[in-house]
Amino acid sequence: MRATSIIYVRELLAYLRSPFSWVLAALLLLVQGILFQAFALQGEQLSAIVLERFFYFASCIPLFGGVLLSFRLIAEERQQHSMILLNTSPVRDTQIILGKFFAALTFFTILLTLSLYMPLLIKVNGKISGAQIFAGYFGLFLMGSAVLAIGMFASSLTKSQLIAVVVGAVITGLMCILFLFGKVLSGSVRDVFQQLDLWWIHFQNGFMRGVINLKDVIYYVAVTYFFLLLAVKTLEAKRWQ
Amino acid sequence: MIRASNLSKYYGGKRALGPVSFEIKDGETVGFLGLNGAGKTTALRILACDLRPSNGTIEVGGVDAVAEPHEVRKRIGFLPENPPLYMDMSVDDYLLFAGELRGMSKAAIKKRLPDVLDVTDLGDVAGDQIGTLSHGYRQRVGVAQAIIHQPKFLILDEPTRGLDPVQIVEMRNLIHDLKQNHTVLISSHILTEISQTCDRLLVLGRGKILGVGSESELSAHEGEIRQISVTIRVPKQWGDPYRGETPKDKEAEAPDPKASIGKVLGGVEGVQSVADPYEQGGGLLFALSTTKDCRADVSRAVVDAKLDLIKLDYARSELENTFIRLVGGADASN
Numbered sequence: 280m281r282a283t284s285i286i287y288v289r290e291l292l293a294y295l296r297s298p299f300s301w302v303l304a305a306l307l308l309l310v311q312g313i314l315f316q317a318f319a320l321q322g323e324q325l326s327a328i329v330l331e332r333f334f335y336f337a338s339c340i341p342l343f344g345g346v347l348l349s350f351r352l353i354a355e356e357r358q359q360h361s362m363i364l365l366n367t368s369p370v371r372d373t374q375i376i377l378g379k380f381f382a383a384l385t386f387f388t389i390l391l392t393l394s395l396y397m398p399l400l401i402k403v404n405g406k407i408s409g410a411q412i413f414a415g416y417f418g419l420f421l422m423g424s425a426v427l428a429i430g431m432f433a434s435s436l437t438k439s440q441l442i443a444v445v446v447g448a449v450i451t452g453l454m455c456i457l458f459l460f461g462k463v464l465s466g467s468v469r470d471v472f473q474q475l476d477l478w479w480i481h482f483q484n485g486f487m488r489g490v491i492n493l494k495d496v497i498y499y500v501a502v503t504y505f506f507l508l509l510a511v512k513t514l515e516a517k518r519w520q
Numbered sequence: 521m522i523r524a525s526n527l528s529k530y531y532g533g534k535r536a537l538g539p540v541s542f543e544i545k546d547g548e549t550v551g552f553l554g555l556n557g558a559g560k561t562t563a564l565r566i567l568a569c570d571l572r573p574s575n576g577t578i579e580v581g582g583v584d585a586v587a588e589p590h591e592v593r594k595r596i597g598f599l600p601e602n603p604p605l606y607m608d609m610s611v612d613d614y615l616l617f618a619g620e621l622r623g624m625s626k627a628a629i630k631k632r633l634p635d636v637l638d639v640t641d642l643g644d645v646a647g648d649q650i651g652t653l654s655h656g657y658r659q660r661v662g663v664a665q666a667i668i669h670q671p672k673f674l675i676l677d678e679p680t681r682g683l684d685p686v687q688i689v690e691m692r693n694l695i696h697d698l699k700q701n702h703t704v705l706i707s708s709h710i711l712t713e714i715s716q717t718c719d720r721l722l723v724l725g726r727g728k729i730l731g732v733g734s735e736s737e738l739s740a741h742e743g744e745i746r747q748i749s750v751t752i753r754v755p756k757q758w759g760d761p762y763r764g765e766t767p768k769d770k771e772a773e774a775p776d777p778k779a780s781i782g783k784v785l786g787g788v789e790g791v792q793s794v795a796d797p798y799e800q801g802g803g804l805l806f807a808l809s810t811t812k813d814c815r816a817d818v819s820r821a822v823v824d825a826k827l828d829l830i831k832l833d834y835a836r837s838e839l840e841n842t843f844i845r846l847v848g849g850a851d852a853s854n
Contacts, residue, residue, distance in 0.1 A: 285620045289606070296608050364604035364665065366570045368621035369590040518572050520531065 282370040286378025287385075290352070294386040300348070304390050307344050311337055315397050326405020327489070333397055334415040334487040338478065340390060341419055345426025346451055348387055350434050350444035352379045353510070357438035372514040376507055380431055387423045391416060411489035418486020421499035425477065426451050428506035435513040451477065454502075477502070521545055522567065522673065522703070527576035528727075529562050537562045537727045539576060546672075549699050551718035552707035555847060559727040560707040561601060564677050567705065568598035581672060594623060597671035597702075601678045603662025607651030611642055611661055614650060615668050622669035632668060639697055640664040641690070656687035663694060667702070674702040680713055692717060711843055723846050730846040738842045746810050746834060750818055752781055753803040753828035782806065784825045790814035803830045 294300045319332035356362035365375050398412045433447035434440075454477035461472035473480055481495040521543060528538030537559035544550050552560045565571040566578065569589040578585040585592040606614055615636065619629035637643045640660045645653060650661060659679065666674060679695065680688045695717050698704055708714050714721060715735055723731040723738070731738050754777040781804065782794045790812045797804040808818065815832055822829045 282621065285617065289609075289617055293606070293608055359605075359607070360600065360602035361604045361606055363570055363598070363600050364618060364621070367568045367593055367596070367598045368618075369593045369623055370621055371590075518570070 280374075282368075282374040283378040283381070286365070286370070286375060287382045290379050290382030291385055294348075294382060300386060303344065303347055304393065307340050307390065308393055311339060311394055312397070314339070326401050326407050327411070329405065330398060330401050330407050330411060330415065330489070331487055333401065334419070335483070337394060337397075337415070337419055338422065338482060338487075340394065341387070341423035341426050342451060342455065342478070344387060344390060345423050346430045346433075346444060346447040348383050348390075349427045349430025350447050351440050352383060352431055353434040353514070354438055354440045354443040355434075358440065366518070372511050375514065376431065376435075376510050380427060380507060383427045383431070384424055387427060388420065391419055391423070408489075414486055414489045414491050417491060418482050418495070421486075421496060421503075422477065422482055425499045425502040425506070428503040428510070429454070432506040432510040432513065435510040435517075455479070474498070521579075521581065522705075523579045524563075524567075525577045527563070527566065527573050527578055529559075529566060529571065530574045535727050537566070538573075540724075540727075540729045541576075542722055542729060542732065544703065544705065546703050548720055549695075549704040549706070549718045551714035551721045552705065552724060553709070553711070553714050553721050553843065554707075554724035555709055557726075558709075558724040560709075560724055561677055562727075563724065564598075564675050564705065564707055565600075567673075568596055568600075568675050569593050570598070570600075594669070595672045597666030597669065597674045599659075599662045599666045599674075599676045599679060601681060603658055604665070605650050605658055605661060608649065610647055610649055611653075611664075612637075612646045614661065615664055618665040619668045624669055629668065632670070636664050636668050639667070640694065655682055656684070656690070659683060659687070659691065660694070663691075663698075667698065670701075672703060673705070674698060675705045677707050678709075679706060680708065680710065688713075723843065725847045731842070735842070738846075746813070748808040748810055748815060748818065748832070748834055750785060750806045750808060750822070750829070751801050751803045751831040752806065752822060753830055754781070755827070778804065781825075781827060784821055784827070785818060788814055788817045788821050790817065801830060803828070 314336040315333055319329050319336060353362070356365070395416075398407075398415070401407055402409070402412065429450050430443075430447040433450065434443040436446060437443055454475065456476075458473045458476040458479045461469045461476070464472060481498050485492045485495045523543050525541050526539040527541070529536045540559075540563070552563060554560050562571065566573050567580070567585070569585055569592050572586060580592045581595050583591045583595075606617075609617065612633065615633060616626070616629050619632070620626065624632070634643075637646055640663050642657070642660055642664055645657055650658065653661065659682075663676070663679070666676070676695070680691050683691060692713070695704065695706065699717075706714065706717060720734055721732070721738060722729060778797055782797070785791060785806055785808055786794045788808075790810045791814060792809045792811060795807040795809075797806045799805070815834075819829055819832055822832075
């Protein structure tokens with residue numbers, strides 16, 4: 280636990296010191312703000328619909344931000360040879376992965392929080408509840424957690440940051456269109472594909488509409504756990520290679 | 521004590537190391553010597569518990585490094601070939617981080633830090649960002665992180681790599697200081713580094729140990745042909761061989777300097793042959809092939825012939841001869 284918190288603090292400070300993190304945060308918020316202004320606020324609509332649209336466009340933060348915040352976590356350490364400090368310290372691979380993951384998740388949460396002014400504007404000018412906003416943000420948080428875990432796994436595979444970001448983006452992209460594959464299939468295989476979908480089934484049908492379903496929560500937690508476990512196992516395997 | 525038994529490492533199907541067995545006693549300074557690709561770094565990374573061996577066992581201070589790597593990591597300080605640094609951190613923050621990773625409390629690190637900064641001579645740059653430091657300073661920060669937790673065993677992989685001559689001397693002095701309190705393992709392919717720093721050498725070639733012992737033990741090899749270079753100033757009355765003047769041009773009775781000196785040197789016991797000399801350093805340089813150390817006899821013969829001896833030494837150092845013999849033998853056997 281102590282080693283996890285030591286790595287967490289170092290990694291979080293690295294995020295806060297890095298110009299890349301803040302440029303990325305600014306770009307994502309800018310794009311989200313433009314999309315919100317251009318599409319969500321068009322015409323006279325129910326404020327609940329406007330909020331739904333906001334969350335639809337806000338999902339670019341976990342989907343893109345998650346990959347871009349996590350791709351460097353292990354790959355950069357390998358590229359700059361600093362990974363060997365962690366590998367030769369009395370620290371478990373699980374502690375390395377968790378320390379880095381929670382640091383990325385914390386910065387991601389800061390990023391999400393910075394976008395909070397938009398739903399608050401809708402609340403001030405419309406009729407939506409705080410619970411609806413919470414549900415949407417909870418979904419974004421869980422989806423971000425899952426994408427960060429995918430990015431960490433991709434980062435653990437290689438020392439090339441470029442390969443890591445591409446692999447992370449491909450896995451995330453594929454998991455976002457699994458429901459499309461499901462459409463051309465039938466029976467239980469279709470159900471499996473659709474239930475594994477990262478964006479449509481578990482976010483748009485639930486959190487985005489202000490509904491928290493336990494199965495959606497379990498899904499995102501399971502995806503996060505699965506890819507973090509893969510990242511830990513990848514680190515372990517690298518020592519044997 | 522470090523004890524490795526039948527240690528080997530394969531990358532895929534390719535053997536990088538072993539099987540090798542060796543022991544390192546407490547307080548020793550041991551040099552891992554070998555060409556690039558000899559397996560030095562692999563051996564050191566296994567000792568530092570960064571890699572797991574494919575086969576074999578390794579004990580560090582009586583603890584099995586494969587079964588209990590965490591325990592071993594607490595006792596080892598490791599400076600890899602490329603120092604493991606975070607460029608965005610300041611030197612003192614980085615050392616605090618490295619110490620905490622090794623299980624030290626913040627209070628213990630703060631107490632230890634002045635000593636580490638003093639030994640590594642980093643006091644002036646303690647607050648500086650690592651990314652702004654020169655290569656020599658970064659190497660020192662790498663050493664500092666390796667000793668912050670006062671490990672019993674210190675492993676330095678190519679510690680002088682990329683340093684300029686002044687920095688090399690400074691690093692050598694630093695290693696001499698570290699020898700007082702640590703068992704030190706150093707890898708290098710620079711022979712002079714190893715010979716000046718280590719008590720014992722472990723010569724690696726193509727993943728195998730080719731020789732173990734002190735420099736003098738490894739050099740004791742009877743019947744080996746050695747090259748001795750002798751530089752002699754030719755007396756003026758013998759003519760100027762450097763300009764192609766022969767003595768006959770001036771005085772008929774003056775001898776041919778090359779032939780005459782060659783005859784003197786060739787007459788020394790143990791000298792097998794004398795190569796054609798050439799001009800160097802204000803004299804004629806003769807290369808002698810010898811079967812034993814006959815430097816004293818050569819110098820005596822030169823003085824007896826009333827010639828000026830400018831320089832006399834092995835063409836290569838003892839260690840170079842040994843290294844070439846061992847590595848050359850390994851190549852031949854492969």
